[in-house]
Amino acid sequence: MSSLLQPSRRSAAVSPFIAMDVMAEAGILERAGRAIAHMEVGQPGAPAPRLVREAAKRALEDGRIGYTEALGMMSLRERIARHYADHYGIGVPVERVVVTTGSSGAFILAFLAMFDPGARVAISAPGYPAYRNTLAALGLEPVDIETHAAGGWVLTPEAVEMAHRDAPLAGVLAMSPANPSGTMMDRTQLEALAKTCRRLGIWFISDEIYHGLAYEKKEVSALAVDDNAVIINSFSKYYCMTGWRVGWMILPEILVRPIERLAQSLYISVPKLSQIAAEAAFDATEELEIIKAGYAKNRALLLKELPRIGITELLPCDGAFYAYADISRFTNDSMGFCKRLLEEQGIAGAPGPDFDPVRGHKFMRLSFAGTYDDCLKTVEGLERFLKG
Numbered sequence: 001m002s003s004l005l006q007p008s009r010r011s012a013a014v015s016p017f018i019a020m021d022v023m024a025e026a027g028i029l030e031r032a033g034r035a036i037a038h039m040e041v042g043q044p045g046a047p048a049p050r051l052v053r054e055a056a057k058r059a060l061e062d063g064r065i066g067y068t069e070a071l072g073m074m075s076l077r078e079r080i081a082r083h084y085a086d087h088y089g090i091g092v093p094v095e096r097v098v099v100t101t102g103s104s105g106a107f108i109l110a111f112l113a114m115f116d117p118g119a120r121v122a123i124s125a126p127g128y129p130a131y132r133n134t135l136a137a138l139g140l141e142p143v144d145i146e147t148h149a150a151g152g153w154v155l156t157p158e159a160v161e162m163a164h165r166d167a168p169l170a171g172v173l174a175m176s177p178a179n180p181s182g183t184m185m186d187r188t189q190l191e192a193l194a195k196t197c198r199r200l201g202i203w204f205i206s207d208e209i210y211h212g213l214a215y216e217k218k219e220v221s222a223l224a225v226d227d228n229a230v231i232i233n234s235f236s237k238y239y240c241m242t243g244w245r246v247g248w249m250i251l252p253e254i255l256v257r258p259i260e261r262l263a264q265s266l267y268i269s270v271p272k273l274s275q276i277a278a279e280a281a282f283d284a285t286e287e288l289e290i291i292k293a294g295y296a297k298n299r300a301l302l303l304k305e306l307p308r309i310g311i312t313e314l315l316p317c318d319g320a321f322y323a324y325a326d327i328s329r330f331t332n333d334s335m336g337f338c339k340r341l342l343e344e345q346g347i348a349g350a351p352g353p354d355f356d357p358v359r360g361h362k363f364m365r366l367s368f369a370g371t372y373d374d375c376l377k378t379v380e381g382l383e384r385f386l387k388g
């Protein structure tokens, strides 16, 4: 191949996901016989619920798995609409429900449907790294807005207004509960942010992928405060279906047809087998609540033990399955810290620069979506590590 051929500049704008690199490194150590506590990846340790797997088995035995409508199987869209009535008390017309390939697929469709090239879109720092990468890959400009203790570690209307004054924003993407912190926005905070977006005439996108995983208070959907908000959700986290790649959106009516056209051409339809399986997930609450109780136990352990061993600065860990810790008392280089922690104690954690390019060197994220035993080993190993 000619050496003149080069990957695109837009692909160069996509940075690697360091937590995945840590996972690969942990895998190498594991294959060499080391025991590793997996605290690096944000995915449930449990398999998909039994009802989900049974539905998929039946569908496989029935035989034909064909394309579905680009917007998703009507029965699944109806079931998602019913979930809004049951869980939030919000009526959602089925026409505004769209099934997607995970929330990751939803972001691509939504960004393409809402924004023209070069548009500035505000995201929070710390935040989920794929937002920045997806926006950059699509020729959009991610605008990091730092969150702080004074603002409750969430995006505030004042910070959004300030960024908009620098140069106009086209949209704001908020998440609650958040990754990497688990911090949640209450109804007042969500309402204020949505109102600001409306006043500024910019899109408001709410990533609600960690809904269902709140420990102290009930999560609020942005749909409850703004019927025009773009809601993005997924079966990956609460429903334990990461590998099935199904998510959904609730869209304002004006975006439905543009998104349908994009989906038709970009991937035709979400895998039908996964859609059939996902429909059964809404009936698996009993099993899922047991899994959630396991996360709650892990969380309680970390919230009690981390401060005891000197990790006292944690962002509010209201939901999701993460503890995001300020470790600046111990290091100014969280990448090196995590590398040594893995090598010396067999604990795999995610260094902060994934989530916050500016302040991340002082932070580390621990995911407690795995086993209690791994959380226990993490506390013990960290204690040895910090003393040593």
Ligand SMILES: Cc1ncc(COP(=O)(O)O)c(C=O)c1O
Residues within 6 Å of the ligand: 042, 101, 102, 103, 104, 105, 128, 175, 178, 179, 207, 209, 233, 234, 235, 236, 242, 246, 247
């Ligand atoms: C905040 C957030 N949004 C979206 C995703 C993507 O999830 P999926 O594409 O599996 O739905 C993740 C995955 O970790 C996440 O943490």
